Amino acid sequence: MVNILINGIGGTMGKKVYDALAGREDAKAVCGVDKHYDGCGIYVPIYQDIRDVAEKVDCIIDFSVKAALYEYLPYAVEKGIPCVIATTGYGKEELDAIQEASKKIPIFRTGNLSLGVNVLTKLVKQAAALLGDKADIEIIESHHNKKVDAPSGTALMLLDSVKTARTELTPVYGRQGQVGKRAKNEIGIHSVRGGSIVGKHEVMFILDSEVITLTHEAESKTIFANGSINAAIFLQDKPAGLYSMADII
Template sequence: MKRIVLSGCNGKMGRMIASCVKGRDDCTVVAGIDVSGEVLDAFPVFTSPAGCQVEADVIIDFSHPSALAPLLDYAAATRTPAVIATTGLSSDQVALIRETSARVPLFFTANMSLGVNLLVELAKKAAAVLGGQFDIEIIEKHHNQKIDAPSGTALMLADAISGVLPEEPQYVYDRHAVRRKRGKNEIGLHAVRGGTIVGEHEVIFAGRDEVLTLSHSAMSKEVFATGSINAALFLCGKENGLYSMGDLV
């Protein structure tokens, strides 16, 4: 039975993870970290990582970018592996994750869904075959409470596609501000925010007289919760380093 510390335990994803863990017999949440300090479940809740004195096998972080640095310090100091599932991180914060992974095992990916990570691989394959001949556009849709845009998953898709193209493309985020025809070496990224959309990502390869579309739709947050739990169990016992969904699957 693996013991989990859940960072961001009182947020929407934290509540979903806690609920999913209750239905499993291979892990349990032994403590939570949340700025509110409110206890909503059977485990104690601490307002900061430094205040958490409960021993655990792994941390799952679904909180806020501002909470990342102290959580990484805590993980390294206690030598507790951590799954970083918080989105909207800056490039400096991603660099900090990479740096800290030299001292403690860390799992980091822009999206915890197995299906999304398969979409990434399919998009790379399509880009390798069609790159240079087809225009590439990425559309992502999320609920009206999501702050960052484009989503980390959309950027993950764009970066993965860029890695297999013969020439590094330019990312274009706002076409109405650019009064010119579409350049050949571009990837367009478009964000939609509305209602309670959990998460939809679509990659369009538009060629002459034909269009190929790859897409993924998440029907509930449970797919991300399950992915983060599986990542946490995978990370237990691993050597120091940075791991991703590619290592898990």
């Protein structure tokens, strides 16, 4: 049985992880950390400060905000606790801090915990390689109106996939005004926000008179919660290092 601390337990995803853990026999929630929690529907201790945690923890699953990284990551390194980092929107400084910590503890980080999206990244890579510079490529991501970062972590993963085959491409984030003709080395990335869209990602390969679109649509956030629990279990016997979905698939 893997004892899980949920960081950001009061948030949308934190609650999903808590609910998903209730149905598992291989892992359980032992406590959570959150700065602002209304106290409803969660029956494990919730701390404001991770340094007050009293339970034995085998893994931290983080679905919170990027600033929280500097609170739980030093704690995890100090205590030797593996981490699943699902929060998105990190810049170079945070990614460097994660890389550094992964020299001491096992860390699993991905912009998207669903199996389908990770298969999509492989298909996108293949299509980009097959079509080469015959295709203009555009990425469109759509999410609910509460998402705070753009483009999504998944759109950036898809950009990386395209760039493994088309290294010359430079991202253009949305277009506005007199932008001129589309340059050959552009890849457009567009963010749509509204309502309760769980997450939709489309990669368009636009040729002369034909278009191929590869699409993934998440229908429920439960896929991300289950993915994070599977990642926590995967980390249990792993040495220090930085792991991703590619290591699980």
